[in-house]
Amino acid sequence: MKTIQLGATALEISEIGFGGIPIIPLPRDEAVSVVRHCIDRGITFFDTANMYTTSEEKLGIALKSDRSNVVIATKTAQRDARGAADHLELSLRQLQTDWIDLYQLHNVSNEDALKQVLAPRGAYEAVARARDAGKIRCIGISSHSISTAIEALKTGLFQTLQFPFNFIESDPLQALFPLATRHQVGIIGMKPLGGGLLERADLCFKFLQQHPYVVPIPGIRSSQEIDEIIELYQNPKPLSEADLKAIETIRSDVGEKFCHRCEYCMPCAQGVQISSVLMLRPAAKRLSCENVKGWLGAAMETVEKCIECGECEQKCPYHLPIADLLKENLALYHQYSRS
Ligand code: SF4
Numbered sequence: 001m002k003t004i005q006l007g008a009t010a011l012e013i014s015e016i017g018f019g020g021i022p023i024i025p026l027p028r029d030e031a032v033s034v035v036r037h038c039i040d041r042g043i044t045f046f047d048t049a050n051m052y053t054t055s056e057e058k059l060g061i062a063l064k065s066d067r068s069n070v071v072i073a074t075k076t077a078q079r080d081a082r083g084a085a086d087h088l089e090l091s092l093r094q095l096q097t098d099w100i101d102l103y104q105l106h107n108v109s110n111e112d113a114l115k116q117v118l119a120p121r122g123a124y125e126a127v128a129r130a131r132d133a134g135k136i137r138c139i140g141i142s143s144h145s146i147s148t149a150i151e152a153l154k155t156g157l158f159q160t161l162q163f164p165f166n167f168i169e170s171d172p173l174q175a176l177f178p179l180a181t182r183h184q185v186g187i188i189g190m191k192p193l194g195g196g197l198l199e200r201a202d203l204c205f206k207f208l209q210q211h212p213y214v215v216p217i218p219g220i221r222s223s224q225e226i227d228e229i230i231e232l233y234q235n236p237k238p239l240s241e242a243d244l245k246a247i248e249t250i251r252s253d254v255g256e257k258f259c260h261r262c263e264y265c266m267p268c269a270q271g272v273q274i275s276s277v278l279m280l281r282p283a284a285k286r287l288s289c290e291n292v293k294g295w296l297g298a299a300m301e302t303v304e305k306c307i308e309c310g311e312c313e314q315k316c317p318y319h320l321p322i323a324d325l326l327k328e329n330l331a332l333y334h335q336y337s338r339s
C-alpha cells in the first residue's frame with residue numbers, strides 16, 4: 001500500500017483510508033477484527049465521526065495497540081465552542097487516545113453553518129484551542145456544498161477538505177479541487193461508492209485512481225471488501241472504452257433522481273427530514289432492516305407531513321422532484337419493513 005502526504009499536513013497516510021460508518025451495525029468483536037485486518041493490509045488512515053454512534057468506540061479498541069502507527073480522523077457536527085469542546089473530549093475517550101490527528105468540522109454545507117462555526121464562540125474557536133493544547137494535530141472541514149467549501153477554503157483555516165467524490169459526483173474536479181490544491185489542502189474523498197448507490201467497485205476505483213491526490217475513504221464492513229479494493233490498487237487498470245460506456249449508462253440511470261445530500265432544500269417548514277428520507281435506498285443496500293429502522297425510522301414518519309408546497313424543489317440545485325421522491329421512498333420503506 002502506497003503512503004502519501006495529506007496536503008501540506010505532516011500526516012503520512014495510506015493511499016486508501018477507512019470510512020467508519022459501516023462498522024456501526026457490526027457486533028463489536030467483528031468490527032474490531034475488520035479494522036485489525038485493514039491494518040494488517042496496510043491501511044493507516046481511519047475516518048469516523050462522533051455522530052457515528054458506536055464507530056469511535058470500536059475503532060478505539062481496534063487501534064489502541066497501533067496508535068502511533070495510524071492516523072485517526074474524526075468530526076463534530078456541533079456549531080458552537082462549548083458543544084465542539086464536549087464532543088472532542090467524548091471522541092478522545094471513545095477512541096482511547098490522547099490526541100486526534102485530524103479533527104473535522106462536520107457537514108458544513110451552507111452559509112449559515114459556516115458562519116456559525118467561524119463566529120466568536122463558534123466551534124472553530126474550541127477546535128483551534130484544542131490544537132494549541134496538543135489534543136488535535138490538524139483541523140479540517142467536511143462539506144457537501146461546493147460554494148460553502150470554497151468559502152471555507154478561502155479562509156485558510158482548514159488543512160483538509162472532505163467532500164463527496166465519485167464518478168456520479170465529479171463536479172468538484174473542476175469547481176473545487178483546483179482551489180484546494182492551490183491552497184495545499186489535503187482532499188479526502190467521501191462516498192467513493194456513491195454512498196452505496198454504485199455497485200461496480202471496479203469502475204469506482206478505476207475512476208478514482210485517475211485522481212490520486214484525492215484520498216478515498218470507502219466504508220468498510222468486511223475483510224473481503226478491503227481485500228477487493230486493495231487488489232484493484234495493486235493491479236491498477238485504466239478505464240477502458242467499455243468502462244466509460246458503463247459509467248455513462250450509470251450516470252444517466254441515477255442522474256435525474258440522485259440526492260447529493262447537500263441539504264440546500266432544508267429546513268422544511270413542515271418538519272419533513274428530506275435528505276434523510278432520500279438516503280433510504282443506499283442505506284437499505286448497506287444496512288440491516290433493523291438498523292435502517294433505527295436510523296431512518298423517525299425521518300420516514302415525517303413524510304406524512306409533506307403538503308407538497310414545492311418550496312424545497314425550488315431550492316434544490318439538482319432540480320429533484322422531491323415531493324414525488326419522498327412518496328416513493330416511503331412506499332419503499334413500508335415494503336422493506338414488511339420483507
Ligand atoms: S414539498 Fe413537502 S418536503 Fe418540500 S418543503 Fe414543501 S412540505 Fe416540505
Ligand code: SF4
Nearest residue numbers: 259260262263265316
Ligand atoms: S433533495 Fe436536492 S437540495 Fe435536498 S439534499 Fe438532495 S440534492 Fe440537496
